[in-house]
Amino acid sequence: MAHILGLPLGRVRIIQTTTGGAFGGEEDVPSEVAGQAAVLAWKTRRPVKLVYHREEDIRSMSKRHPAHVRYKTGVREDGTLVAVEVEMTYDGGAFGTLSPVVLWRATVHAAGPYRCPNVKVNAYAVATNKVPSGAFRGFGSPQVLFAGESQMDEIASRLGMDPLALRRKNALRTGDVTATGQKLGSSVGLLETLRRAQRESGYRSKRSRWGKDQGALKRGIGVSTIFYGAGLGGLSPYLARAGAFVQVHADGSALYAVGTTEMGQGMRTVLAQIVADELGLRLDQVSAMETDTSRVPDSGPTVASRATMMSGNALRDACAKVRKNFWGVGASLLDVPLHEVLGEEGVLFAGRDRRASVSVEQVAKECIAQRIHLAAQGWFQAPRTSWNPETGQGDAYMVYAWATNVAEVEVDVETGVVHLVRLTAAHDVGRALNPIGVEGQIEGGSLQGAGYALTEDVISEEGVVLNPNFSTYIIPTASDAPDIVPVVVESRFSKGPHGAKGFGEQPLMGVAPAVANAVYHAAGIRVRELPLTPERLKKEMEPSRASE
Amino acid sequence: MEVPARPGRRLVSVLREDLGLTGTKVGCEQGECGACTVLLDGRAVNACLVLMSQVEGREVLTIEALERDRRLHPLQAAFVSAGAVPCGICTPGMLMSAYALLRRNPHPGREEIVEAVSGNLCRCTGYTKIIEAVDHAAAGDGPSRTRETPGR
Numbered sequence: 085m086a087h088i089l090g091l092p093l094g095r096v097r098i099i100q101t102t103t104g105g106a107f108g109g110e111e112d113v114p115s116e117v118a119g120q121a122a123v124l125a126w127k128t129r130r131p132v133k134l135v136y137h138r139e140e141d142i143r144s145m146s147k148r149h150p151a152h153v154r155y156k157t158g159v160r161e162d163g164t165l166v167a168v169e170v171e172m173t174y175d176g177g178a179f180g181t182l183s184p185v186v187l188w189r190a191t192v193h194a195a196g197p198y199r200c201p202n203v204k205v206n207a208y209a210v211a212t213n214k215v216p217s218g219a220f221r222g223f224g225s226p227q228v229l230f231a232g233e234s235q236m237d238e239i240a241s242r243l244g245m246d247p248l249a250l251r252r253k254n255a256l257r258t259g260d261v262t263a264t265g266q267k268l269g270s271s272v273g274l275l276e277t278l279r280r281a282q283r284e285s286g287y288r289s290k291r292s293r294w295g296k297d298q299g300a301l302k303r304g305i306g307v308s309t310i311f312y313g314a315g316l317g318g319l320s321p322y323l324a325r326a327g328a329f330v331q332v333h334a335d336g337s338a339l340y341a342v343g344t345t346e347m348g349q350g351m352r353t354v355l356a357q358i359v360a361d362e363l364g365l366r367l368d369q370v371s372a373m374e375t376d377t378s379r380v381p382d383s384g385p386t387v388a389s390r391a392t393m394m395s396g397n398a399l400r401d402a403c404a405k406v407r408k409n410f411w412g413v414g415a416s417l418l419d420v421p422l423h424e425v426l427g428e429e430g431v432l433f434a435g436r437d438r439r440a441s442v443s444v445e446q447v448a449k450e451c452i453a454q455r456i457h458l459a460a461q462g463w464f465q466a467p468r469t470s471w472n473p474e475t476g477q478g479d480a481y482m483v484y485a486w487a488t489n490v491a492e493v494e495v496d497v498e499t500g501v502v503h504l505v506r507l508t509a510a511h512d513v514g515r516a517l518n519p520i521g522v523e524g525q526i527e528g529g530s531l532q533g534a535g536y537a538l539t540e541d542v543i544s545e546e547g548v549v550l551n552p553n554f555s556t557y558i559i560p561t562a563s564d565a566p567d568i569v570p571v572v573v574e575s576r577f578s579k580g581p582h583g584a585k586g587f588g589e590q591p592l593m594g595v596a597p598a599v600a601n602a603v604y605h606a607a608g609i610r611v612r613e614l615p616l617t618p619e620r621l622k623k624e625m626e627p628s629r630a631s632e
Numbered sequence: 633m634e635v636p637a638r639p640g641r642r643l644v645s646v647l648r649e650d651l652g653l654t655g656t657k658v659g660c661e662q663g664e665c666g667a668c669t670v671l672l673d674g675r676a677v678n679a680c681l682v683l684m685s686q687v688e689g690r691e692v693l694t695i696e697a698l699e700r701d702r703r704l705h706p707l708q709a710a711f712v713s714a715g716a717v718p719c720g721i722c723t724p725g726m727l728m729s730a731y732a733l734l735r736r737n738p739h740p741g742r743e744e745i746v747e748a749v750s751g752n753l754c755r756c757t758g759y760t761k762i763i764e765a766v767d768h769a770a771a772g773d774g775p776s777r778t779r780e781t782p783g784r
Contacts, residue, residue, distance in 0.1 A: 104721030137661060524715050524761060527760040565746075568760060
């Protein structure tokens with residue numbers, strides 16, 4: 085806005101209003117819409133509300149990069165990965181926008197969550213006469229993971245090995261080195277997600293019983309494993325920071341502010357939990373301020389599943405400062421040293437044995453009487469990464485999340501329709517600060533992944549989107565939803581707030597390859613293009629095509 | 633109530649712009665997403681496809697009708713308890729579809745709940761917790777009326 089209006093940044097204030105679902109569309113494109121409204125407001129000296137209709141929105145806003153990915157893998161007879169060569173071309177649309185960063189993330193994740201000593205990745209973005217592509221849940225990785233995870237199953241098939249066993253054999257563990265030369269720390273829950281997904285889904289018995297149906301309806305079960313660098317990573321180190329503000333009022337209630345945004349992912353709730361926990365308050369005593377650039381310094385975009393980690397840690401920093409004063413007064417009321425104070429659900433206790441207690445309301449009242457300062461700003465800088473953009477080596481992300489998806493499908497070979505019956509989604513989130521929220525993300529993201537796999541396709545001709553409404557761009561309805569079984573694995577991240585690492589994008593990422601692999605198991609059809617439409621399946625089944 | 637309106641205007645526009653009842657949302661303007669679901673003589677309809685001429689002399693119920701004396705309706709409370717309100721935009725439409733269902737069928741099976749909300753698109757939840765919430769509300773599992781909604 086400052087740039088568009090020619091103002092110093094200090095003269096511009098952005099306040100976020102209620103935002104309904106983002107998934108990437110709110111990363112850079114809002115600046116366009118806001119800019120248009122700002123110019124109108126500036127010129128007319130009146131408040132301006134600008135609303136894009138659904139069709140205008142779909143026609144003009146950024147979408148996931150369509151991509152062409154070519155994989156070549158070298159593997160030993162016993163299933164050990166030796167070499168992976170990837171070439172990817174991403175359709176960037178008319179302008180560069182986020183393509184460099186999208187490509188970088190895709191490149192880092194191209195070799196998959198496996199040990200492999202030789203990796204070569206070439207990534208290109210091309211300009212086309214279309215709306216610029218942009219951020220969408222997974223940010224470049226779903227495309228490359230679809231290709232890589234499909235190939236893993238083709239490898240398993242060639243070797244006569246079970247696909248899950250192949251993945252288990254090559255899965256990255258703590259202490260292993262990734263394709264970028266990063267040595268993995270302790271928060272590596274991949275094998276745990278594999279183990280639990282296998283068990284929860286009944287994979288073994290279904291894998292041997294299915295894939296043999298004689299009739300038109302064929303059942304199959306397929307797996308995928310993925311990983312995802314949480315946070316912005318080494319490419320944009322200057323963005324790896326966040327601020328926060330917290331204040332405690334005279335009645336013991338607290339108000340907090342952060343620079344990241346709530347858009348239905350549950351950030352506000354998780355952060356309120358953190359504040360309540362840090363200050364010893366009840367959850368209902370904590371309120372969030374709307375996100376306002378004048379309240380907290382620039383904390384970077386709410387992307388890359390980073391808000392819990394970055395804003396969470398910034399809030400902990402702010403709370404620690406307030407707690408020193410707040411609990412300090414509590415300590416004197418309880419007549420114990422500060423380090424012996426415990427705070428929980430609106431009460432401060434003296435010692436573990438809770439031999440005395442005082443309500444936070446009483447403590448706050450005493451703070452007011454003593455004119456104690458109960459507000460503070462917080463700041464968090466992500467641990468420095470050693471990424472070298474010239475060599476493509478180093479620590480790309482401060483931590484990775486891991487996931488295993490097991491998809492159960494029923495394929496109608498007469499119509500080519502794939503019915504996703506059940507999806508077991510095991511995710512390593514570090515620590516589930518809000519279990520219902522985590523489940524919700526898994527359920528919602530998995531279904532969005534199913535849409536990516538089966539029905540969602542942006543069709544353009546001569547640069548114009550031909551299906552700009554919900555009757556022609558098909559997103560899953562309640563009738564399409566499979567049985568989704570969320571499995572939460574907690575492999576604590578020492579630098580995350582209470583062990584949590586970023587979580588939000590991962591549920592979408594591994595669904596498409598798991599479904600494609602299940603389809604292959606069910607009907608021997610290998611479709612290498614998304615979405616897996618009936619037309620594409622039927623085409624693969626034509627007698628002129630050799631079966632895989 | 634009496635509202636002067638041209639017969640060709642859409643119900644959703646009159647609700648939001650003339651009556652300030654912005655609980656009913658506009659998602660697609662084509663009757664595809666269900667965000668504008670209201671009840672017309674007890675039947676769930678997309679307000680973006682209903683003309684004012686069709687509404688004359690009939691009962692229109694919007695999401696604002698569910699809350700009573702600042703207390704949430706059991707359906708609303710059930711949605712909150714189940715964690716079925718992530719971003720909230722589909723929620724009014726979902727609640728109205730569910731409300732219409734429970735009014736005609738107080739004890740629906742899971743299949744019937746799915747069908748009732750299959751015209752309401754949601755991108756956040758995967759529908760799981762929404763269906764759970766309606767199920768709980770129908771079973772009377774949740775609180776009958778919550779404590780007061782906080783003032784704004």
